[in-house]
Amino acid sequence: MPVVAIVGRPNVGKSTLFNRIIGKRVAIVEDLPGVTRDRNYFEAEHGGRRFLLVDTGGFEPDTPDRLIQQVRDQAQLAIDEAQAVLLVVDGHEGPTGVDVDIASMVRRSGKPLFLAVNKIDSFKREEEGFLSEFHRFGIDRILPVSAEHGRGTEDLLDAVMTALPPAPEPEPVPEALDEEATEEVVEDLAARPIRLAIIGRPNVGKSTLVNQLIGEERFVTSPIAGTTRDPVDAELEHKGRHFILTDTAGIRRKRSIAMRVEAYSVVRALKAAEASDVVVMLLDATEMAVEQDLKIASLAVEQGKPVIVVVNKWDLVAGDAKKAQTFRDDLVWKMPFLAFAPSIFVSALTGAHVKGVLDRAVRLFDQASSRVPTPKLNRLLEDISNHHGLPVVGGQRARVYYIAQVGIRPPTFVVQTNRPDLVPPEYRRYVANKLREVFELEVPLRLVFKRKASLRPPPKRVKEKAAGRTRPRR
Structure with missing residues (x-):
């Protein structure tokens, strides 16, 4: 599928437009800058044409802040892999220097660029000349939209579809399935992707683990707890099996949730676990399991999900087999309802033993899908x-x-x-x-x-x- 990337500076309505186009509240929307940080992918459709829509974090070209620099890198990666780019600007504020810098950067990429002037809620505002000042960007395709109310989004998508490569011819559908074809369909169903949700408390290394598994800096990482907010998917192949990994926000106690946006993240993380086939319960080797770990694990077991207990940062404790057994014994004592679940000790930072997580996921998925005579x-x-x-x-x-x-x-x-x-x-x-x-x-x-x-x-x-x-x- 072709990729369409949404970029722009913070708090101009990128995630609202993302949700409007796909028709679901997938990206977190809050009247605060910097809510979206990772690339967020979702399949969309317009006029019978399917495409992959990418939401990105707020783009700030020149900043010394390491976290914001990583967000900028994620936006740059989205532009690199896109076939068309939507630059979203705030119609109320008018053009800013950051908007001009982003437009220049996208133009250098050579990708088709569309300027979505957001927050134009009525024709009156359009007639008052709000759009004329954006022509200095040197962009031919300028379209007024209201992501909040849906105004202008159809025209915007009509224009974007003209810039995408031609759709491939659909494969012919057989009129009937013979016995051999039926067996192939069954095999395809059996080999469907394994959905893996990575859950745990904040700052235990969930995003670092996913980056290590897929072999690229796909997610923003930071020592600051709560960096990940949206559950975001990534795909990979391992030993002939297809995985969809979901990196989720850290789940805290309710009294620790100070911001509404983080409360939304926790709900999305729990929903991601519910939609998964296997749950990876990530713990920190430098801390013994606490009450919140127990609550997170119990939610997964109540939903009937296979659980892999992954103890991260094992390199920091210089752990040997004896220490590992002591850690396991403590887990069984605190979480007897998880005594049957396998555990593995890894270092997401160095990559030690992380591939074993995928091997165990395959084993658990096959067990959960099997039938005993x-x-x-x-x-x-x-x-x-x-x-x-x-x-x-x-x-x-x-x-x-x-x-x-x-x-x-x-x-x-x-x-x-x-x-x-x-x-x-x-x-x-x-x-x-x-x-x-x-x-x-x-x-x-x-x-x-x-x-x-x-x-x-x-x-x-x-x-x-x-x-x-x-x-x-x-």
């Missing part, structure tokens, strides 16, 4: 019943008859019994742990004890028919 499940259930029978509760004992897997991601198992209410939580945990042990599952699973169908009370209508009181049909 029913005969194997019932042999295990029989062995459990013979060696660890259900306890007597209130003078009665439940009996188990049959087990089957009914779902994947997470693996879901249903056990038929005569009295689900007599199965205590301890026994449910025991069966779940046995399933993990025997079938080598390192992922959350759901186990449901359900009353056997033949033992359920008949429906009311069946009772009435048996008693000869069936009501006449209308």
Whole structure:
């Protein structure tokens, strides 16, 4: 797909225009400069033409601030990979020296450039000559828009589409699928991308880890906590598998969230975890796991997501195998609900062991997507019943008859019994742990004890028919 980049100085409405074009609130919008920092990609469509829209951070050409310099570099990368560039300026303020500098830089790239004069909310403002002063930029295509209200965006996109390369011819769709073609479709579905969400407290190295995995400075990094605000995706291939990595904002306690924009970031991070296939729970090796780590991990497990516990900055503690085991033991003690999850000790800064994160992600995704044969499940259930029978509760004992897997991601198992209410939580945990042990599952699973169908009370209508009181049909 062709790429269209949105650039401009801070707080001119770039993210608002980005959200308006794609029709969703993906980029965080706040009346503060510098909210967007990383490149944010999203697929968009106009007039039947699909393209990739890129939102960038506020561009400030000359500044000694290291963080702002990185934001500027991200914007430059977006321009380099784009087929068309939208320069957004503030129609209320008029042209500024920074606007002129950005326009000159884009022109040097040779990319088609469109000037979107934002915050022109009515024809009256346009007629008052707000656009005439922007002609000194030397840009032919100047279009008034109101990103907030949607005015002028259709005309803007019509103009941009004319600058994009011709769309490729669509591939012919077969009228029918034979047996061989059907098998190919199934294989394609099985090889779909694995969505990996990187979550954790602020400043544990999430963006540095993603940059190391993909092999480029894709995300802005800084010792300042809270640098990442939007969840942003990046794609990569590893050993024949396709990954989509989502770098998320650091999740803090509610009382630590001082700015509204950071509160939005936390919500987006949690949603990114919910939409993922595997969650990477990133911890800092220089600090033992704290209460907030426990809360973040519990949210992922409650959603049934496989979790990889990644301990970053291991190079700073000169960790050996003994220290690693001590760290693991502490994690299990604090987070027993994650005892089954694999852990790995890495250095995102040096790259040590980071590729192992992807190997474990593949393993967990395949486990969560697999099905256990029913005969194997019932042999295990029989062995459990013979060696660890259900306890007597209130003078009665439940009996188990049959087990089957009914779902994947997470693996879901249903056990038929005569009295689900007599199965205590301890026994449910025991069966779940046995399933993990025997079938080598390192992922959350759901186990449901359900009353056997033949033992359920008949429906009311069946009772009435048996008693000869069936009501006449209308």
